[in-house]
Amino acid sequence: MLIHTHTRQIEWGDCDPAGIVFHPRYLGYFDHCTNLLFAKAGFDLATLQARFAVIGYPVVDLHSRFLAPCRQGDEVRIESWVAELRNSSFDVQHRLWRDDTLAVEATVTRVWTVQDPADPRRMQGRPVPEAIRRALSIA
Template sequence: MLIHTHTRLIEWSDCDPAGIVFHPRYLAYFDHGTNLLFAKAGFDLATLQTRFEVIGYPVVDLRSRFLAPCRYGDEARIETRIAEFRHSSFDVQHVLHRGDAVAVEARVTRVWAGRHPEDPRRMQGRPVPQEVRAALSRH
């Protein structure tokens, strides 16, 4: 599977009063990593919306494990890859490293979603296009 890796410096605005990363910030990091992974595969969100008429890939489930805290000034390395494709959903695996240690692991289930044909305010899952699967499955 294609893997995207990026680093980020932990900023003060990411931290809670104890000086460690406030847990919802990790989810923002992982969302950003997912967007970067799709862009690396040639499918930034604007391209997906235009080419495949999808709204995006909203989160429907997430599981995370917090193994070690990250603090202001730490450098975090985040690896993101697709763990599994299903018909209209897929799992994204994120691993955040602080130095050599794994600090956070997360598995996020997302749905390939377009507008519902009967109510444009709603979303409806659609099959993930083979072209997108292939691009994200390459090594």
């Protein structure tokens, strides 16, 4: 499986009044890391849209566990990979580490979507293309 690792430093604006990362910020980190994972596989969003006419891969479910706090100035490492590929949906697993401590883990379910031909204001799930499946399964 293809794994992407991203390192970032926690910024002051990511933190709440208690001085720890405000929990919704983690979803932003994980969204960014999903895009980086696809780019590592050779499919940044512009390429996906041009080649597959996909709108994107919106989030439809999220499960997370917050195990240790992160604070301004902490350097964290986020590991991301596709843990399960179904017909049109897939689970992206994220683990955020502060040093050797697992601080947050999340499973984000996303759906491969295109514009609904009958109603351009709506989206429809479509099967994940084989080229994407192969690229995300690289060992």
